[in-house]
Structures are given as C-alpha cells and as structure tokens.
Amino acid sequence: MELLIQFLTNTGYYLADFRNVIMLFVGFIFIYLATAKKYEPLLLVPIGFGILVGNVPFFKGFGLGIYESNSVLHYLYFGVTSGLYPSIVFLGLGAMTDFSSLLARPKLMLLGAAAQMGIFFTLLSALALGFLPKEAASIAIIGGADGPTSIFLTAKLAPHLIGPIAIAAYSYMALIPVIQPPIMRLLTTHKERVIHMSEPREVSKKELVIFPVVGVILCCFLAPASIPLLGTFFFGNFMKECDVTGRLVITARTAIIDIATIFLGFTVGASTQGDVFLTGKSVGIFCLGAVAFSIATASGVIFAKIMNLFLKDKINPLLGAAGVSAVPGSAREVHLVGQEEDPTNYLLMHAMACNSSGVIGSAICAGILWSFLV
C-alpha cells in the first residue's frame, strides 16, 4: 500500500499545479490552430506537442526535464541554446529561396530594411519597461518576425528567455493572417492597394549564382556576428543556384531543414515548463512581441508609401508588410489582401522579394544587436 502511495505521489497527476494546466491548455490551442485552422502547422505542431511534453509534471532529479543536465530533452535542447538549429534552418531556407524577383527589382530590398524598424522601436520599449539590455534586444528581435533568428539571438544574449520569446515569435508568425491585414488596410487607400507592379526584367543565371557570394561578403563583413545565420543562408542559396550540387540542395531543403525544424519546435515547446514560463516577464514579452510585429509591418508599409513619392514606377505599398521576414506567410498575406481589392493583381512574386530581403535584414539586425551587447 505504501509503495502504491509512493508511486501515486510521483505521478504527474499528483505533481501537477495550475501552471502546468495553463500551459497544457496553451499547447492544445497551438495544436488546434495547426491542425484545424492550418495556421503554420509545420511549426505549431512540434511546438504545441512540445508544450504538452514539457508540461508533464515529473519528480525533479530523475534527469527527465529539459532543464536537467543529462536528460535526453536537455541534449536535444542544446541545438537551441547553442544556436545550431537556427543555423541549419537558415541553410535549408537558403536552399529554398529564389532571389530572382529580388534581383529583378533590388529597390524592394529597402522595404526589408524598413520593416526592421520594429526591432529598434521595441528595443527602446523593452528598455523603458525595465528589461535588461540583453533581454530587451532579445525581445526586440521578435519584430523581425523570424523564429530562428529570434531563437539564435536569445540563445546568445538571454538564454533564460528562449521559451517565451520563441513562443511569442512563432505565435505571431502563425497569427500573421490576423495581425497584418488590419494594419495594411489602415495605412493604405484602395487606390494604393490596387497598384499593379510592372513586369520585372528577366534575371540571368549568372546573377543568381553571383548574388549569394556578393551577399555573404557584403552582409557578413558588415555584421560578422550574423555569420552563423547568413553564412549558411547564402551557402544554401549558392548550392541551389550553382546547379552542380543537386543532391546536397535536395537534402538541405528537405531532410536537413525538416529535422532541424522538428527538434527546434519540439524542444522550444518543451522548454515552456509552467514554473519557468509563466512569469510576469513572459506576459511583457508577449505584449512587446505584438508591438514589435505590428510596428515592423507598419514601418514597411509607410516606407513603401514614402518611396512612392520619389518613384515614377510606383510600388504597391502592401509589399512593405512583407518586409518582415516571416517567409512565406507575410508574402502570402500581402498577395491575398491585394487580390481582395483586385483579383487580377498578383503580388506574391514581388512580396517574396521583400520577404527574402527581410530575412537578410533581420539576420543583420541580430548580428548588430549581438555585437552591441556582447
């Protein structure tokens, strides 16, 4: 009988407290959004299930939890805390990205830069709310709307905040269809939303091959701290474009990125143990994340409108919203909003150009913030 009681007191049912229950509920919401609503399922399913696993209460000291050394989850989590998974994800992203629309219209790259303003505004906001500089920078990078970049920078500057920041970043990425369209509509007129983009010029294969080499040299020389992200990103893209490493490219954009995404999502989810995750700081991070994301979207749209004051060949200001690096969610949303106004307006290709420049921009920002604060 005593043995049975001892066993029961070690079960999750006995050890659970309200924080675990809340987080289990959050995990269910993620899984529901991913499976029923199809909101970023490739991210939210691993994270949601990770939240469920991470919030199963256990007897501390058995080497089971993600924060206990020698546990399996702890080893898997090393890929997050070391910045390994984000680097691998960027390799796969590079192998998937087609820069032809960006090369055809390089001025769209400025929208990717403008959308990063959300990061710096949020940096100031987080500092003003009392976060330490390293924490503030980690929170600010959520404005880049790039999950791997957020995780990478947080792992370097404020590892204790990886859970809430990663969850916030991925949540807002999943909520792009909810967050971005109202901001886009608020800041643009119908006349602006129906602007058709002119046909881009044809980009030669040589340009596509040279671009990753030029990109890695210019960006990584400017912000060497972004090498782990942009180095692999441009490397993946070079493999794609050089046409002589077909097998490697296929592996990079399928198996490698998928493996990294699974472990990244799952361990980030598992890192949200109720007792660690449910703090006042997490609430602040979520609020600031929403602000960062909204300002990033708005600054991209506003900058596109400013550019139109000087351009003969006007650009659709909705594209500014795709300057955040949520690939391809924000580009898709820009396209959908554009099509609502005019079904013959196809903005997806142009929005992808802004999106890919946003990836580069947010990685540079991460490198800059890291070098400022190390």
Place this chain on the structure above:
Amino acid sequence: MYGLEAINAANGWAMAYTGAIIVFLGLVVLSFVVSQLHRILSFWENFISKFNQNHQTEQTDEMQGEDTFLVPHLVPSDINEAASYYSHLIEDLDQPFELTKLYEISQQKGFPHPHITISNFRQANILVPAGDGLFTWSQP
C-alpha cells in the same frame, strides 16, 4: 529603472539609431550592388566576347598564314612533288641551314616521315652540302 531613464542608462537611443542606420546602409549597399550586377556582367561578357573575337581573328590570320603551305597526308612518291611541299618551309630558313632545323620545322608542321623525306632530298641532291654541316636548297 524604467522609462527614459532606463533607455538612457542602457545607451538605448544610440543602439537604436545606430542599429537602424547600419541595417539600412547594409541593405542599401547590397541593393545598389545587385542593381548594378547585370550591368557589370554584361560589361564583362562584352569584354570577353570582344577578346574572344580578337583572339579568333588572330587565330584565323595565323591559320590563313599556315594555309599558304600545304601539308601532305602521305609522303608523295614523286620526289619533286615532295620538294614542292618542303619549299615553303625552306622560305622560312636562312640559307644555308642545318638539317636538324629543317627536320624540326617539318615535324612541327606535321609533315609525314620527315627524316626519310629529308634523306631522300639529300640523295636526290635537292639538299646540297654547303660545308660545316650546313645545306642549301636546290629545287629542280
């Protein structure tokens, strides 16, 4: 610390505007380089194609020059006919000349069996000894 005081204490303003300027500058430079990439490439391709054209013209000229003397596939059975092929080579040599020079040139130009042919020229007195191991060409 909260508010402006916290921002000032962490050097927040400087971080924000410096960071914003750097990221803008980086992407502006990248977009400028990218916008010039196709121009640089087309300039380079034009340069290369012009270079190749010049090179090809030179090669054609050289080949035309080479075409002035024909190289037989087989050693002609008639010694006079063989001598007519070799006479073009002799024009490039100062008289008198060493047989080794004639041999080298004929081999370079791809003449078949130059050693036997030169030997036949000697026997036919087409190659006449001029003393000191030198020879003159005396085509009939």
